[in-house]
Amino acid sequence: MARAATTTDAFNAVAEPRRRQIIDLLAGGERAVGDLVRELGLGQPQVSKHLRVLREVELVTVRDQGRQRLYRLNGPALKPIHDWVKGYEVLWSERFELLDDVLEDLKKEQGDGSGD
Amino acid sequence: MARAATTTDAFNAVAEPRRRQIIDLLAGGERAVGDLVRELGLGQPQVSKHLRVLREVELVTVRDQGRQRLYRLNGPALKPIHDWVKGYEVLWSERFELLDDVLEDLKKEQGDGSGD
DNA sequence: TTGACACATACCCATATAGGAATGTATCCT
DNA sequence: AGGATACATTCCTATATGGGTATGTGTCAA
Numbered sequence: 001m002a003r004a005a006t007t008t009d010a011f012n013a014v015a016e017p018r019r020r021q022i023i024d025l026l027a028g029g030e031r032a033v034g035d036l037v038r039e040l041g042l043g044q045p046q047v048s049k050h051l052r053v054l055r056e057v058e059l060v061t062v063r064d065q066g067r068q069r070l071y072r073l074n075g076p077a078l079k080p081i082h083d084w085v086k087g088y089e090v091l092w093s094e095r096f097e098l099l100d101d102v103l104e105d106l107k108k109e110q111g112d113g114s115g116d
Numbered sequence: 117m118a119r120a121a122t123t124t125d126a127f128n129a130v131a132e133p134r135r136r137q138i139i140d141l142l143a144g145g146e147r148a149v150g151d152l153v154r155e156l157g158l159g160q161p162q163v164s165k166h167l168r169v170l171r172e173v174e175l176v177t178v179r180d181q182g183r184q185r186l187y188r189l190n191g192p193a194l195k196p197i198h199d200w201v202k203g204y205e206v207l208w209s210e211r212f213e214l215l216d217d218v219l220e221d222l223k224k225e226q227g228d229g230s231g232d
Numbered sequence: 233t234t235g236a237c238a239c240a241t242a243c244c245c246a247t248a249t250a251g252g253a254a255t256g257t258a259t260c261c262t
Numbered sequence: 263a264g265g266a267t268a269c270a271t272t273c274c275t276a277t278a279t280g281g282g283t284a285t286g287t288g289t290c291a292a
Contacts, residue, residue, distance in 0.1 A: 117246080117247080118245095118246065118247035118248055118249090119247080119248065119249080120248090121247095121248065121249085122248080122249070122250095132249095132250085158251090159251075159252070159253090161251085161252080161254095162250070162251060162252085165250080165251090166250090180258095180259095182259065182260070183258065183259040183260065184259095
């Protein structure tokens with residue numbers, strides 16, 4: 001089997017840095033393809049293809065306006081990623097750092113049975 | 117150019133569902149490869165390969181114990197993903213839903229200039 | 233109608249997969 | 263020493279990708 005398609009889910013779609021950049025740009029509001037091309041410094045076909053992937057996983061929506069196509073971010077499609085990773089947030093929070101220190105100390109004390 | 121290597125960063129490593137599963141299992145504590153093989157229902161070489169990817173992006177660490185290799189989750193390596201996606205959290209929060217409704221109403225009122 | 237413009241799609245190609253099967257390596261037991 | 267156990271690595275193969283280039287499609291302007 002090969003790697004899962006980029007259009008499989010938000011996780012795969014967002015693994016590509018360019019697509020994260022596009023999302024970041026769209027966070028500032030609706031944009032036409034040409035704007036994105038300029039801001040990304042990428043070829044127009046490449047941008048269009050990245051946008052297609054983002055559309056297929058519903059991370060963006062499109063709207064026609066004359067000969068332009070305005071893309072808009074669909075934030076909620078990122079929720080699955082957020083939900084998954086949020087469960088691990090505690091692992092680098094300050095409170096956890098403290099807990100970690102405490103555990104370290106306990107381990108040390110156990111290792112050397114002769115306390116003080 | 118081809119797709120970026122799975123070992124490029126946490127984003128790419130975690131795009132594979134099996135590797136997310138492994139991380140979820142390791143969240144319960146250190147485990148030997150054999151345990152993961154049983155719990156994933158995957159072949160041993162496949163699991164070892166997934167673990168290699170996770171090691172290369174420092175999502176896990178290893179420790180030898182006899183002929184076993186105990187893998188442990190390194191949570192903080194997930195922080196970059198969390199940081200990125202957290203910026204969009206507001207887009208599906210309840211408060212945002214409300215704000216969205218308000219904006220909808222405003223737009224409607226503007227469209228039809230003849231108020232009441 | 234003709235041309236310019238904005239965007240999408242088709243094609244080409246090098247590359248890195250994920251799983252399967254076989255083999256290598258280190259550790260433990262007797 | 264010899265075998266069993268626990269993992270890692272190597273080879274294989276089909277497949278999807280991302281960028282580049284060329285071309286198709288729809289819209290506007292004159």
